[in-house]
Amino acid sequence: MQHNVGTVDRAVRILAGLALIAGSLLGYIGLWGWIGVVVLATGLFRFCPAYLPFGLSTCASTTSDAKP
Numbered sequence: 001m002q003h004n005v006g007t008v009d010r011a012v013r014i015l016a017g018l019a020l021i022a023g024s025l026l027g028y029i030g031l032w033g034w035i036g037v038v039v040l041a042t043g044l045f046r047f048c049p050a051y052l053p054f055g056l057s058t059c060a061s062t063t064s065d066a067k068p
Contacts, residue, residue: 003046006058013043 005013020036023029042048051057 001045001047003059004051004057005042005046005048006060009058010043010046013039017041017043 017036017038017040020029020033020039024031024033024036046059
């Protein structure tokens with residue numbers, strides 16, 4: 001499984017997932033807040049299946065086009 005979630009994207013996903021879960025547990029939002037589990041998992045595993053069909057990746061590029 002290739003990583004396709006970069007550092008900033010990962011941090012945002014983890015924080016958003018935790019916020020959604022906490023909001024649901026504290027009663028601020030309804031049961032739909034448990035969707036935060038999916039958001040949190042994509043951040044922790046650094047893989048987003050929704051990026052695959054579009055060929056997206058927020059990871060830093062490891063290849064260089066510069067010629068010596």
